[in-house]
Amino acid sequence: MDAFTTHTGTAVPLRRTNVDTDQIIPAEYLKRITRTGFEDGLFVAWRTNEPDFVLNLPQFAGASILVAGPDFGTGSSREHAVWALMDGGFRVVISSRFADIFRNNSTKAGLLTVLLPQEEVEALWKAIEEDPSLAVTVDLENNSVRYAATTVPFSIDAYTRWRLLEGLDDVGLTERHLGDIEAFEAARPSWLPRTLPAPAR
């Protein structure tokens, strides 16, 4: 995973609530077995059917920060939604509320999800709609979003922040605690189910 420290880019306003992962990337794009190349599926239904969908507007081309309405990333657990956003050039999603699994997935893949109060999201929407070329900085070292003369602090749990800043892989971190895992396993009740060997029937 790439480390995330500070990112500056332009932002795109996605004024929709409840953007589910089926909209971020429909099921038919999930058949790939690679981890990249999902940009063609990103919001594909809206990009195809709605000429004035924000991601179709030239003034927002090249944006790397998505500013979305509440309940972003609901629905399926597909991490492909995070990969598609990253493949589509996004490094940050800002919303006042994220679905849990989406948020969790994003931190594993290195996409920063920033929680801001809804009124701050609205203010940012206004600012980027007035000036789509506005530079927006998302600073994980200082926990703030900055644009024009505005600085908005955001909070993120310290551990996730550290992992993102360092670009650390979870599996490697967990493997440091192998001894604890082995001790736990030794104490598990013997009647808990095992899939192997398959029971004879």
Place this chain on the structure above:
Amino acid sequence: MPKTLAEKVYDAHVVRSTEGEPDLLYIDLHLVHEVTSPQAFDGLRAAGRTVRRPDLTMTTEDHNVPTLDILKPIADPISRAQVDALRRNTAEFGLRTAPMGDRDQGIVHVIGPQLGLTQPGMTIVCGDSHTSTHGAFGALAFGIGTSEVEHVLATQTLPQYRAKQMSVTVDGELPPGVSAKDVILAVIAEIGTGGGQGHVIEYRGSAIRALSMEARMTICNMSIEAGAKAGLIAPDQTTFDYLAGRPHAPQGADWDAAVAYWSTLTTDEDAVFDREVVLDAASLAPFVTWGTNPGQGLPLSASVPDPAQIADEGDRRAAEQALAYMGLTAGTPLSEIAVDTVFVGSCTNGRIEDLRVVAEAVRGRKVADSTRLLVVPGSVQVKAQAEAEGLDRVFTDAGAEWRGAGCSMCLGMNPDQLKPGERSASTSNRNFQGRQGKGGRTHLVSPAVAAATALTGKLTAPAALEKTGV
């Protein structure tokens, strides 16, 4: 300190807990399907890692599976490649699998309980959001992403933070024709698709206690549609009776030890929930969604809502977009909406009891000419059971299509899809735009409403069917 059921299960699985870091949680069962796993296995290979506990891992094929011609190679080359990848990975890493044609194959959330792998007090994960289904047994079960699938494969653990606790209490008796599906649709309409965010929901109350295991699975299944991390129900005699004798259930002295432990898995009297919701079972009615998220639902006796009446701007805009997508006009009675396809199946309502409800309703009757009824069992075992009971004949005699096991029309990854503009009444769990096929329009319903709808061709409550005598 008094604890909730979910806290008890969580605490029993903490491998390591350190201030300022997530807890490390042990995972008792890892379910795997073909869609969310290939990149995880690639990750293992790239790092030279193995699967730590193949004996706590179960894999199957469900999402891409065609429900016709299941013994032939999959026609769609990309679907086939994904299923082939799982077969290669399970062979390489030595995992148990139930491929197409195997008697244990089926939707991952149907086969876990059916095999008795899903038991009270366990932690269960799968790269699939409807893993919450297994909470019906009093397990802490939740969906994870592909990076986490890799993490569980490699370490059999997950870094986790404690979720908040929420209770949904449903007391009283459900009116006739009202089922578990209506309960959960009503809950989601009440609290919204973000209402459970950050929480584990425990379903409680006399109406929940009275439900069968399969009905409990329907409720827990859709916890994710309310935004919750997981949903669960305390195990009781209904749970033990369901488990007894299943292939992976404990036996003999082990069974007694297990039941003794399972019996402790209830929320303590004075445990505190962060949020409590109460519903009166007697006030519930058959429910149907009119929009494009599962929270946009109403009793079937209501009319399509008028977005202009919705105060919150975001919700209003969402409702306007939903009606435009769904091709609906405010004020239209929901019971006048004609549907093209009725889909009975999925991990929400693709089990034997669901099929029995539908069979009872369509027995000796005919599906409306304008409508097709697709009945898809959730697993090979469900299919076999239904055929042993003669339900397949009831369906085909009524003019329905009887298919092989899989996710089918719950999502558009296999050949069973809606065409653009086509409208369905579906017993599945998601009415998102395009979920059942590009441009398809979905109304979520219970099996009883699905059956009544198939007979009349319009969204129909079971009670209305008796009156009209179709």
